[in-house]
Amino acid sequence: MNTKSNVKPTSKELLQRKKQMEKRMAKQMDKFKAKRMEKQPDKRAVIPTLIIHVIVLILTWRDIASRTDDEVRGNKAVWRVASALNTIGSVAYWIFGRKPRNPLT
Structure with a gap:
């Protein structure tokens, strides 16, 4: 390499x-890809979490539908x-x- 600064x-x-x-x-790209792969969620954890969310959602919507407007805050x-x-x-x-249901009615 040339050591002089004025020589092209x-x-x-x-x-x-x-x-x-x-x-x-x-x-740098390899490092970036490795970090990105580390941050991706584990599919084994995402699917059960999604299933739990859907089950809780269904139970919640059934409870909301079964209650009158007065029984829901x-x-x-x-x-x-x-x-x-x-x-x-x-x-x-x-x-x-949820408001507590009146057992007498």
């Missing part, structure tokens, strides 16, 4: 620099949307959205 690099030097840069970029449609978005919405309905 030769085509051979430019080619070497290009190869070095390509190697560095390839290493808030709007029934809002509770349906909240429970459909995530499992926490269903849990919130079971804890906060």
Whole structure:
């Protein structure tokens, strides 16, 4: 390589620099891909979680449908949307959205 700063690099030097840069970029891409693979969720955990969410959602919607408006705190449609978005919405309905049923009626 030329050590003088005012001398233009030769085509051979430019080619070497290009190869070095390509190697560095390839290493960086490999690191990026490895990190990305580490962050992907495990499919063995996603499917059971999805099944649990659907079961809890069905039970929540059945309970909402079986209750009158007076037996639910808030709007029934809002509770349906909240429970459909995530499992926490269903849990919130079971804890906060239900009023106790009067056993005498």
